[in-house]
Amino acid sequence: MFLFRSLPEIPLPVLCLLLPLGAAFVPFGFFLYKKIKCWHKAADFVCDINLRPLKIFFILVLTVNIILTWSVWTGMDKGGTELFVLSSGGWSQTLTPGSPMLIKTVLQVDVFGAMSAFLMGCIAFIAGLAAMADKNDPINLSKVSFFLTTLAGIQGVFYSGGIFSLFFFILISQIGASGLVHGIINKEKLIELLWYYISRVTAMLMFLTGAAILYYNYKTTNIAVLSTLIKLGTNEKLAYAFLVVPLLFLFIKSSSYVTDGSKRVFFAIRAQAALFVVFRVIFSLYGPLPGLEKISNLFILLGLVLISVSLILTANEKDPVKFAEAVELFMKGFLLLSMGISIRGTYTAQAAAEYGFGAIESMVAMWILFLPTSAALSFVCCTLKQQTEEGEMWQHTGLVRKIPLSGAAFFFAVCVIAGVPPFVGFPAKQFLYRSSNYVTPLLTVFLLISTMLILLISVRYISKVMFGKPTEAAEKVRNGDIQVMIPLILLFVFLFFSTITPSLFINSMVSPSVYSLLNKGQLVNAIHQGGVSE
């Protein structure tokens, strides 16, 4: 009854969470209804439904989601951080120290989370379009249900202000992702599947342990409140490891080998969300506490390892999906490395002024670009993986006439990843090169050489596939671009727009995110000082 009464004044971020979650249950409920009906009639289960209403429903949910997340983000420009309090008196935007009302939930949304949710909503929409156009693996009830479950979970991650709520939404996104990877259990791959679930359960349990340790010590898991209270001891160090390690793992190894473009994009979204949680824990919750200095070196080391591994994996790779995975690993390596330099740069005022803020801006900019470039790569590489009369499409060289748009998108994405000027990757990376020079010039040299290598390897791969001597079978290849044409054009528009207006990209997306990432506890401090926040 109380929930029903509070519905009319429900805030937009809560609506953003409820919409995909509620919508995920609609196709799932219909699926269950069909199954029960067949069971009742003792007939074989066949889920044949009219796909048109399902597609309309799916695209409608994704469109409304974009509008809602856009509204939340644009609303953030005024305040930077917004509070939504569900108390016994319903929803309000006020939190006072001596509030007589029983507070049930406090939702704190900041610019970083709001911007991320909008970006993710757009990419999810694009992935949804690609999934609907896919003729090899047509959309169905369970696929829509799992897509929306993943979306709801990730949306919740971006809007969560507490570690327990983060755990809850990571769990939801994991349920969705597990359904996308292994929709139907294959007995032949039972052992692999078993280990997959063991690893995911372990990751969830580790995160829960970290949250429990902090709750046991501070009686709260709200990140903003904790950031003002936390003192580094053995328990906090343990909690740090338990919170960061599983999410870092989910970021690095975000999916198994999947050849469906739209599914791969959802896994990339999930990887981005995992890193978002790591950012929250490292920068918003712990910050530059004495005793965590060595962590920066560890991140730099992990970044170097990932970059080296990705170069080895891409060097002689022919399978396009594995190539895309390896190039994504390269981006992940750069992100971890920039994170290490950023952490290092926050310890002293001088370091922050010299290179710290530059490194954080670079880190956030690369994090934003990770998703669209990864999505473009996924669509192109999964197109190349399509079956033809004789093998797979990538095995026929000289495909530029057959898939020109994919070729152009591939080249554009590679240029963004490598940070070739004047593409948008360059303004993102130039801060990192400058910052890495303060750590050691050798690091800058390594980064420049590895960037050049990945560019050469990728361009060679593209030229082999696109401009090689066409085989006889290549003439029979159908135009595979059509299925991914709209998603690729939309991604191209985003990347092109940020390329020609880098200052807009940095000022409207990167800088506010950096500010809110580093000032999560500001609102709580204001309340502690007796002020009433908005």
Place this chain on the structure above:
Amino acid sequence: MISILETGYFIWNFTAWIKIFLLSAVIFCLLIYVIKKKTGGSLISSKKMRGCREDRDEGTFEQRTAMLRDKIMGPWFDFPFLHVLSMVVLFIFFAVALFSGNGGE
């Protein structure tokens, strides 16, 4: 014609870019010309090509990386429990970095 566009973070100096690209193209063409003249029309000298199959396009770098990938990294990637192992290793790394005394700066 506007040749400079100031965006605040990146300067689109078109004239400068054209000069850079043209210079790069000239250097590239010159390099190819010199190599071709030395090797008699082929980019790779006939000495180095001796014994190679026609369809073979793997260089030394690729052979080394392929060996690294297949012989050293490959067996690890095939382990079904690699995910759990990776998490354990990551946790150990973090534990060492967190509990190994003060250091860093």
